[in-house]
Amino acid sequence: MASVLLITANTDPVPFPPLTLLPHTVTVRSPKEQVLTASAACDLVIIDARTDLIAAKNVSQMFKTAGVVVPRVVILTQGGLATYSGDWGCADFLLDTAGPAELDLRLKVLTSPEDESGARVSIGGLVIDEAAYSAWLDNAPLDLTYTEFELLKYLALHPGRVFSREQLLTQVWGYDYYGGTRTVDVHVRRLRAKLGTEHESLIGTVRNVGYRFATQ
Numbered sequence: 001m002a003s004v005l006l007i008t009a010n011t012d013p014v015p016f017p018p019l020t021l022l023p024h025t026v027t028v029r030s031p032k033e034q035v036l037t038a039s040a041a042c043d044l045v046i047i048d049a050r051t052d053l054i055a056a057k058n059v060s061q062m063f064k065t066a067g068v069v070v071p072r073v074v075i076l077t078q079g080g081l082a083t084y085s086g087d088w089g090c091a092d093f094l095l096d097t098a099g100p101a102e103l104d105l106r107l108k109v110l111t112s113p114e115d116e117s118g119a120r121v122s123i124g125g126l127v128i129d130e131a132a133y134s135a136w137l138d139n140a141p142l143d144l145t146y147t148e149f150e151l152l153k154y155l156a157l158h159p160g161r162v163f164s165r166e167q168l169l170t171q172v173w174g175y176d177y178y179g180g181t182r183t184v185d186v187h188v189r190r191l192r193a194k195l196g197t198e199h200e201s202l203i204g205t206v207r208n209v210g211y212r213f214a215t216q
Contacts, residue, residue: 001025002111007035007059008048016048016075021100024107031055036066040164040209043111045072050096053083064089067212069160071110121156123213126195126202128153142194147172151187155203155213164210184211 003025008015019026027042029035031052039045045063049056056074063072064087072090084093091110094103121128125138130153135142144152150172155163163171165181173183188211192200204214 002043002107003027003041004107005029005035005039005042005045006048007031007045007056009052009055010048010050016046018098018100018103019046022104022107031059034208035059036063036068036162036206037209039063039068039070040162040206041167042070044107045070046094047072047074047090049074049076049080049084053080057083057088060088060090066206067160067214068162069158070162073106073110121153123156123159123202124199126156126199128156137195137199144191144194148187148191148194151184152191152203155211159213162206162209162212168210 001023004019004027006016006019006026006028007030008028009031010016014020015028027038029038035045047056047060060072060074063070071092073092073094074084074088074090075094075096076084077096081093081095092106094106120130127136128149129135133149135144135149135152151168154168154172165184168184169181188203188205192203195202202214204212206212
């Protein structure tokens with residue numbers, strides 16, 4: 001089951017009926033709301049372009065410009081296909097005539113986790129080797145605590161994706177951790193100090209949302 005953010009200008013009580021027939025958790029937001037913030041807690045974003053193509057395209061490009069990499073799908077009418085192109089920054093599109101089975105299949109494909117076991121991440125001068133449980137920066141080993149390593153690894157395995165503090169607590173510290181979100185800020189601050197001024201920007205702050213691993 002996925003957590004889905006539906007961005008739509010449609011004010012109907014059920015803006016996209018096929019979604020109601022699936023077991024996913026759906027949050028509905030207007031294009032005028034803080035959709036970037038809302039997307040931090042979701043696995044996938046659906047952008048409804050059926051009634052307002054311009055607003056839908058603007059929202060799509062806002063996600064692209066912000067570097068948010070949560071998968072995005074746009075719903076189009078047959079007539080709207082002519083306006084759709086790669087510069088929308090979406091992973092897929094869906095016609096409004098699609099049924100729940102097709103929608104569910106597309107969502108599953110886009111949200112299926114990749115096998116991250118034994119992962120090795122190399123970005124710029126940073127190398128994270130999960131198998132060896134080590135991290136190197138400009139060919140020098142980083143002296144990280146267990147939690148610092150897990151936090152850096154988790155962010156680096158999802159470059160560009162924004163995670164809220166609550167999500168990071170769940171994924172890195174675990175569901176049974178009862179501390180507050182301030183501990184995430186403390187660990188990020190320590191990680192940045194160990195990365196040094198030249199590389200501290202690898203862990204970016206997205207205001208009012210959370211943190212992401214910068215790809216540049």
